[in-house]
Each structure stands twice: as structure tokens, then as C-alpha cells.
Amino acid sequence: MTHIKVTVDGVKYxxxxxxxxxxxxxxxxxxxxxxxPVGCDTSNCGACTxxxxxxxxxxxxxxxxxxxxxxxxxxxxxxxxxxNPVQRAFHEEHALQCxxxxxxxxxxxxxxxxxxxxxxxxxxxxxxxxxxxxxxxYENIVRAVKRAAQAGVAP
Amino acid sequence: xxxxxxxxxxxxxQARLRKEDAKLLTGQTNWTDNIxxxxxxxxxxxxxxxAHAKITRVDVSGALQQQGVIxxxxxxxxxxxxxxxxxxxxxxxxxxVHLPMAVDEVRYVGEAVAVVVARDRYAAADAVASVEVDYxxxxxVLDMYAALxxxxxxxxxxxxxxxxxxxxxxxxxxxxxxxxxxxxRTYRQQRLIGCAMEPRxxxxxxIGDEVTxxxxxxxxxxxxxxxxxxxxxxxxxxxxxxxxxxGGFGSKLQVTAEEALAVLVSRKVGKPVKWTESxxxxxxxxxxxxxxxxxxxxxxxxxxxxxGLAVDLLADMGAYLMIVTPGIPLFGAFMYPAIYKxxxxxxxxxxxxxxxxxxxxxxxxxxPEATFAIERIMDELAxxxxxxxxxxxxxxxxxxxxFPYTTVAGxxxxxxxxxxxxxxxxxLFDYDALRREQAERNARGDTVRLGIGISTFTExxxxxxxxxxxxLAYAAGGWEHASIRMLPTGKVEVVTGSSAHGQGHExxxxxxxxxxxxxxFEDIRVLHGDTQISPKGMDTYGSRSLAIGGIALxxxxxxxxxxxxxxxxxxxxxxxxxxxxxxxxFSVRGDxxxxxxxxxxxxxTFAAHALPDGAEPSIDSDAxxxxxxxxxxxxxxxxxxxxxxxxxxxxxxxxxxxxxxGVVINPRIVEGQVHGGVAQGIAQALYEEGVYDDDGNLITTxxxxxxxPAAPDLPSFVADRTTSPASNRLGVKGVGxxxxxxxxxxxxxxxxxxxxxxGVRDITMPxxxxxxxxxxxxxxxxxx
Numbered sequence: 001m002t003h004i005k006v007t008v009d010g011v012k013y014x015x016x017x018x019x020x021x022x023x024x025x026x027x028x029x030x031x032x033x034x035x036x037p038v039g040c041d042t043s044n045c046g047a048c049t050x051x052x053x054x055x056x057x058x059x060x061x062x063x064x065x066x067x068x069x070x071x072x073x074x075x076x077x078x079x080x081x082x083x084n085p086v087q088r089a090f091h092e093e094h095a096l097q098c099x100x101x102x103x104x105x106x107x108x109x110x111x112x113x114x115x116x117x118x119x120x121x122x123x124x125x126x127x128x129x130x131x132x133x134x135x136x137x138y139e140n141i142v143r144a145v146k147r148a149a150q151a152g153v154a155p
Numbered sequence: 156x157x158x159x160x161x162x163x164x165x166x167x168x169q170a171r172l173r174k175e176d177a178k179l180l181t182g183q184t185n186w187t188d189n190i191x192x193x194x195x196x197x198x199x200x201x202x203x204x205x206a207h208a209k210i211t212r213v214d215v216s217g218a219l220q221q222q223g224v225i226x227x228x229x230x231x232x233x234x235x236x237x238x239x240x241x242x243x244x245x246x247x248x249x250x251x252v253h254l255p256m257a258v259d260e261v262r263y264v265g266e267a268v269a270v271v272v273a274r275d276r277y278a279a280a281d282a283v284a285s286v287e288v289d290y291x292x293x294x295x296v297l298d299m300y301a302a303l304x305x306x307x308x309x310x311x312x313x314x315x316x317x318x319x320x321x322x323x324x325x326x327x328x329x330x331x332x333x334x335x336x337x338x339x340r341t342y343r344q345q346r347l348i349g350c351a352m353e354p355r356x357x358x359x360x361x362i363g364d365e366v367t368x369x370x371x372x373x374x375x376x377x378x379x380x381x382x383x384x385x386x387x388x389x390x391x392x393x394x395x396x397x398x399x400x401x402g403g404f405g406s407k408l409q410v411t412a413e414e415a416l417a418v419l420v421s422r423k424v425g426k427p428v429k430w431t432e433s434x435x436x437x438x439x440x441x442x443x444x445x446x447x448x449x450x451x452x453x454x455x456x457x458x459x460x461x462x463g464l465a466v467d468l469l470a471d472m473g474a475y476l477m478i479v480t481p482g483i484p485l486f487g488a489f490m491y492p493a494i495y496k497x498x499x500x501x502x503x504x505x506x507x508x509x510x511x512x513x514x515x516x517x518x519x520x521x522x523p524e525a526t527f528a529i530e531r532i533m534d535e536l537a538x539x540x541x542x543x544x545x546x547x548x549x550x551x552x553x554x555x556x557x558f559p560y561t562t563v564a565g566x567x568x569x570x571x572x573x574x575x576x577x578x579x580x581x582x583l584f585d586y587d588a589l590r591r592e593q594a595e596r597n598a599r600g601d602t603v604r605l606g607i608g609i610s611t612f613t614e615x616x617x618x619x620x621x622x623x624x625x626x627l628a629y630a631a632g633g634w635e636h637a638s639i640r641m642l643p644t645g646k647v648e649v650v651t652g653s654s655a656h657g658q659g660h661e662x663x664x665x666x667x668x669x670x671x672x673x674x675x676f677e678d679i680r681v682l683h684g685d686t687q688i689s690p691k692g693m694d695t696y697g698s699r700s701l702a703i704g705g706i707a708l709x710x711x712x713x714x715x716x717x718x719x720x721x722x723x724x725x726x727x728x729x730x731x732x733x734x735x736x737x738x739x740x741f742s743v744r745g746d747x748x749x750x751x752x753x754x755x756x757x758x759x760t761f762a763a764h765a766l767p768d769g770a771e772p773s774i775d776s777d778a779x780x781x782x783x784x785x786x787x788x789x790x791x792x793x794x795x796x797x798x799x800x801x802x803x804x805x806x807x808x809x810x811x812x813x814x815x816x817g818v819v820i821n822p823r824i825v826e827g828q829v830h831g832g833v834a835q836g837i838a839q840a841l842y843e844e845g846v847y848d849d850d851g852n853l854i855t856t857x858x859x860x861x862x863x864p865a866a867p868d869l870p871s872f873v874a875d876r877t878t879s880p881a882s883n884r885l886g887v888k889g890v891g892x893x894x895x896x897x898x899x900x901x902x903x904x905x906x907x908x909x910x911x912x913x914g915v916r917d918i919t920m921p922x923x924x925x926x927x928x929x930x931x932x933x934x935x936x937x938x939x
Binding site: 076133 | 172173175176177179181182183184186189275350351352353354399400401402431433435656657658823824827828830831832834859863865866867869872
């Protein structure tokens, strides 16, 4: 077991974990942060995307021990009483149906907008290439990210 | 009380934002894998690495020595029963026994042979390797034609043919024999994998003799019935909960081995158990879709009039028949004639066993296959006749003034307007300009060619009239149930038997009930997906929820109003016949000052102090609706592709859909359904295929191999609508599958259209760059 200290959604945690424990399982099983789901086992789908020190990572491709000392933000840490601009844009553009990819998509979109506050449609599509959605055909996700960009959400 | 109350704007037709979104956007979700129960154990399965083998020994004792392992079982250790097939399509169909875990023989890679139960998922996964299984390999059976040949190895003792189902109407010999044009084509419907983003998960918990099963399923009610009917658990002791479900697309319309085993294993170990599949496990063992060979023959006059159509299918059942496996191709049986008039039609489908994962419903279920074949061959016929493909279609389609129209397949289409949808699509697409550009590119020998693909589709949905299902030998009905509970504070609970998993029922159902009862949209809560809260239902598939469940809602509202009317009459000291109900209020005709709202009546029944004699103190109501016909969405989809003839790369330049789904409750939700549906149909055309190697190993087990498209792989969509109302109370048809049914042939037609100058006549799906490039080389007489 290895000792780690991680801040998740503003709360400090210290835990003993197996070195092989995936960050996503640490979040879900140890911390009860079930807002971040798992969609695959090969880091293709992006459903488990979180921000680690402000940068998006697929939390199934990060070991919990690698997150030692990091500040992790999950979908559960975005809203502050009300939806943040990216969440609101997803709502207003109907950019989610079943909602399973949504947490990862929103975290990836957040990182995309941090990197490129005014992306073109093509840049949005390329920027979200690592996140799969089976319901929407991406049309409304692109619209939502554009709407969020227009609202000026870059942190 | 003031008498002049402005009627609220109708909710139906408004693009309301979804009620479902708030929790999904903030991670406050209740996916099955989120569930934790005290003492809960985790299951992991030992699965067959062979496509076909005798099991000669299973020894789980090694697993029991591993840390954290509580129990391990082989198939023989559990009292198993066969998983059900609810659709014995012919009297002599072969339905093999299908145990949740194989005991004597495995018949596909991934079939479960043992289960390990441990304190956490890592320990369970570790211990799988300690179970010893000895196999005696048998020859795999992978090709449907070879499977039917004499001397083929057998998947089951009874042979490799499950059934042969036929339909014929009209004089096919007369239609074909002296027809000036007869075309025959063979099309391949590749095997697809549903890939809902949420992997399947189950949790089972026994308390005394009662069991609760949480499952990521589309069909909690059917599942409850099946667990009771086939596994001997009294139905009143079974509760099934479908919590938040992350997509289905037919892939969660199943009674699965893992659901049954969770129930059996949990009872055996006396603790709740959970199982969540990995994506790899899911690609192996979630039922697959499509997988057919389609031979289609069309006979026509020189002027383009279709005389007859003959279809002969081989449909891959896989290794076993699951809940509706054999019936899936038969939905297609009625759809090959599509929107076209003709004299004769014949259909034959042979269901074939192979040593692969069973097939079953996948978005569209039989109808995409049919639509693909007819729309592909219509393009080929147009070329043969030298006609513009849209003109050929128009010459044969049912004109709008001819509805209702009974097709040669025996369906009566109640409404439609193919002219209007096509005209709108052509305009949005700028059809003539794109045709001109295509000609210019061809004339100058551009290396990137432009193709235009057409799909003027219809489908049958709103499953289904129970009598028709009975005639087709389906084991259940096609009704749907709804309840309205009027709460004392004036709020409303709506209970629906149609269990949503992304479709937006909570929003759309609220809109319907708001209009019917005149209560605020915000005051309505929609409940579903738990057999204790919603005890009666037929669940969600086949674009049935609105066309069946929506009408059940309206009928339940009718009953609420009828019961309330009696009480309102007493409260207003008027005759019930003199009351008008509008915008949520009963008022006395000629005296609009005298009125009672439905909320006031709900409160009056709660107190029940002064109800009229004989009135029960409740205006809650239920209704169960069974339709008398299917509904028939239709539309025209146009696709322009740019095909790089040097690389074979296909880029969708423009995609326009005009769908007629009848009256629309929420245009925002409808548009989203079309987008997603079109995306899945494009995925079949260009990207996705479940591939088995020569030994019967699935080699597309991950999302790196099975290419679910990402955002850069898809175009922006132009989605518009026309409206010809269906002949039900709401005028609604259904939209869940339309895009998937329509889009696949539009894309492939456009690619072939782009490459006709090179002599290309067909490309097998998915149209990968390699296949497109090889098709060009081959048509040019190259050696590729």
C-alpha cells in the first residue's frame, strides 16, 4: 500500500492505496465520487475525464499514486450552487441524452476552452476527439461548446 | 375567484429544456455501477477462449484459495434454467437450450463457464486466472453459407438452421417473367455492436424470499416477468429497478446471462452481488446486431414502374436465440417494399446458427437492413434505366392523396407525404447545384469526386398492436401503461411503463400531461424504471414510447378528468353535463365565474369531507393502451460525399434530413434523436464492424478496434421536418430509430454515385478507405 495525498473538488484526502489502483476507481470507490463514470478499459472513450492540476486526463489511464500531491477537479466540483457556463451551455443546446459521456465531455470541453477560448467548429471537433458520445452525433455538443465560448468561460 | 383565466400556452410543440439534465450535468447520477450495499460482493466471469469446444473439466478450487474470494461456481454448481427466447417465429423453429453458464459445451468466445465471487472487483478479477477449465476444441462455424452446406460442423445437435420464414403476396412469376428489367444484387449487412456508453452492470440483493435486481436495462418489466417465469421466483417477490441507464439502442433489450447469474449467485452466497462489465467483455457478450446476407431481386418496366420484389435473407442468429433474436429480420420483412407500390412481393429468411455471440435488437432492428437493400437497389435500377434516382422513386411511391394505403407487404400506412419531405430536402440540400458540381468534377477528372446519395425511407414503429404480435407468434403484447396520481397539494405524479434511458420522457411526458390536465409543466414529476413504482409496462424499444405510452398517458388523463368532473359538479352545485373543462378548470357553461381547478378537486378528494354519494375519494387514474396499427415515420435524407479516389477516403460534405414523425411534442428532443440516429447509421456505412477471425475470436473487442465515431468523424447535420399527423390521439409517430434507418443507404449510395464513372457498382460496408480504394482499382481492372 502506498500513502497518497490528493485534493479532490476542494477537499483534502489522505489514503493508503494499492499501487495498481486506478485514479477513477479511487474517485469512485474510495471517495464516492460516482459522478465520474467508466466507459471503457482502453482509454478510448473519455467518459472518466477529470482535470488534474487544471489539465484534462482520462482518470482510467492514471494511477491513484500518480495523482499524489495533485489537485483533481471532477464534474461534481464544477457547479457552485448553479450550473457553470459549460454545464449550462450543454443544457441549453441539448448536448446530452443519456448523459453517460457528459461528465467527461464537459471536463474535456473545459480544458479545450482553457487552451483555446474561441475555437472554430473544426477545432472543437478535433479537441473532443478523445471523448465518445453514442447519443447525440456531436452536433449539439459542438453547439454547446461554441455557446460556452461565446459566454467567455475560459478560467 | 376571478373568472378570466388566460389559458396557458400549449406545452406540446415547445422546445422545453430537459428536466433530466440537472443531475446528469452535475454528476448526481445513479448508474447501476454506483450502487453500494452493505456486504456487497463482486462477481467476475471465467469466459471461453474458444469459439466451439467441449468442456471436459472445470475446477474452481484454485480460485477459492485466493485472497478475498468468497465463492466460485461452475455452471454445473448452480441450478440454472434456459434463458428465454420470446419469439418462436415458426412452429418448427429450433430453439436450443441456452444456459447462463455453459456446462458441457461452449459455442462462442466469451461464453461464461465459471464465476468468481470476491470482496472487491480487483480481487474477483485476479482470481479468474486461478479457475482451471479443460476444453476439447471443436470446429468453429463462422460463415452462414458454409454452415448450411452439407457436412458442415454443427453448432447444435439439431443442425445449423434455426428456421425458415416466408411471406408472399401477388403473382411474382407474372411480375418477373416477362419484365423488361430484372436486377439482382447481394448486399452484406455487417455485424454491429451496440456500444452504449454505459457498460452493463447488475446488482442483486435477496432479503428473505424477495429479490431486488438493479440492472442497466431497457426492459425492467419484461425482465421481472422473465426471472419469474423462467427461473421460478414468484413474481410478487421480484423487484427490478433500472436506475439511470446510459443508453441502450437495443443492446440492453435483453434478459442476460449475467442478470440471471447475479440473482442465482446472490441467493447462493447470501449477500448482495454486483457485476459491471468491462468494455472488452461487453463487446464480446452484449448481443450483436445486423449480420445478414441479403439477396434482392427487383423487376420493373422500362418506364421505371416496379412490378415485383423478391428478397431472400440469411440471418446470423449466433450461437443461441436470445429474447427476440429470430424475430429481428422479420421486422424487415414488412419494410422492403418501403414507400413503393408494386404488384408482387416475396420474402424468405433463413435463421442460421454460428459459433458467434447471438444477435438481437440493435437500433432499427430489421428495418435498417430492409431500407438499405431497397434504397440501394433503387439507385441501381435508376442507373439501369438511365433515370434520375429521385424521379424513379417518385414514379413508384405512394402519392399523398392515396393514404391510407395498404402495401404489398400487408401494412396499412395511415399517413405520409413523400412529395413534401423530398421537396424540402432537395431545397435545403441545394440538390441541383450539387449535381452540377458533380458533373463538373467528373468532366475535369477531379481526383476528389462528389457523390449524391438518396434515401426516401419509411419505417414501422410504435410496437405494436398485440393482435399482430400474436399473429407473428411473439410471446407478449404491445400495449403500454400509464398512471396519473393527483397529489393533495395539486402536484402531479405521472407513472409510465416505458422506461427511458436518454430519450427525455420526463420532459416530453410532462408536456403532454400539462396540456391534458392544464397543470404547470413544473408541477409534474415523471416516474419510471422500477417495477414497484411502475408495476405495469412493456418498456422502451422500437420507437414505441410516445406512440403507445404517450397515448396511454392521454387516456389516463381522460379518466382523471372524468372522475374530477363528478366531484366538480357537486362542488359547483351544477350538473356534470353542464361543465366545461379547459386549461385545468371546470366551469359552468354560461357562468364562467363558477369554476374549480383540477388542483382544488385533488385537494377535495384528499379531505373527502363533502364528496357526492358514491364518489371514491380519488381522481387518480390508470390506462393501458393497445394500438390498432403501427405508426409509419418517413422522410427524405440526402447525403453528399467527397471521395478521394487516390486514397479512398470519404468525407461527408453535406447531410440533410427531412423527417416526418407526425406531431412533435418537443422539437429539441426530436432533433437530438435524429442527429444521434443519423450518426449511428453513418457509423454502419463508414466505420463499424464486429469482426471475428478464422478461429472465431472477436478481434474488435475495444473501442480502438470497433470504431464508434468521434466528433471529427461526423459532419454537421441539417435536420428539418414535415408533418403529416398519425391517426392516433396525439398524431405522433416516433423518432428513435428513423435516423439510423434512413442514413446508411444515403451514405453508401453517395459513395457509389461518386465512383460510378470508374465503373464501381457497390462497396461492402463499412466503406473504409481501403475498401473504397480497392473497389476503384478492381473496377478499373487493377490487381488490388
